[in-house]
Amino acid sequence: MERLKQITSLASLAVFRELYNSQTDIYAIISRFLNEIISTNGKYNFTLTEITNLLNDxxxxxxxxxxxxxxxxxxxxxxxxxDIFSVDKEFERTSNDVSSLKDMSLQKSSDIVDGLINYIEKKKTYV
Known part of the structure; x- marks a missing residue:
């Protein structure tokens, strides 16, 4: 479980970096992540603490x-x-580029970690 959390964090940071390279406004990037959270969790109403926890988790x-x-x-x-945020009913709840970028980054991060683990295991057998 801890490995999955680390890989997810690596993937999220890679997505954040890619978005940052295309736009320099940090708040706009975080807004894109928030849109993803709202869409994937089917949120219509939420508190600031609730959405912050969802984003961070x-x-x-x-x-x-x-x-x-x-x-x-x-x-x-x-x-x-x-203290309640509401989503306009006209908001299109489709997955955006954050989701697809995260999926690609998850796969790449997982492949890198697996490669490192395999390399270490091979080196341990020769010692």
Missing amino acids: SFGFTIPEAVVSTSLGRLDHITKER
């Missing part, structure tokens, strides 16, 4: 609530009333 990040709040504020399909 799903991608292995430790992004503070203040940053998530600012990123949510940049999404046109999100409104806030009191």
Whole structure:
């Protein structure tokens, strides 16, 4: 389980880096990750703490609530009333490029880790 968490974190960081290379606004990148969380979890209403926890748990990040709040504020399909964020019903709930990039990065990260493990195992047998 711990290995899967590490690979997921590696993949998420690779996706974050790829998105960062194409846009320099960190909040816009985090917004794309939030859209992915909203879509894949079928969220219509949520609190800041809830969505922050989902984001951090799903991608292995430790992004503070203040940053998530600012990123949510940049999404046109999100409104806030009191402490509850709501998703506009017209929001298209389809997986975006974050999901496909994460899948590719997960596979690459897993292949790298497996290769390293195999290499170490071979070296141990010769010692």
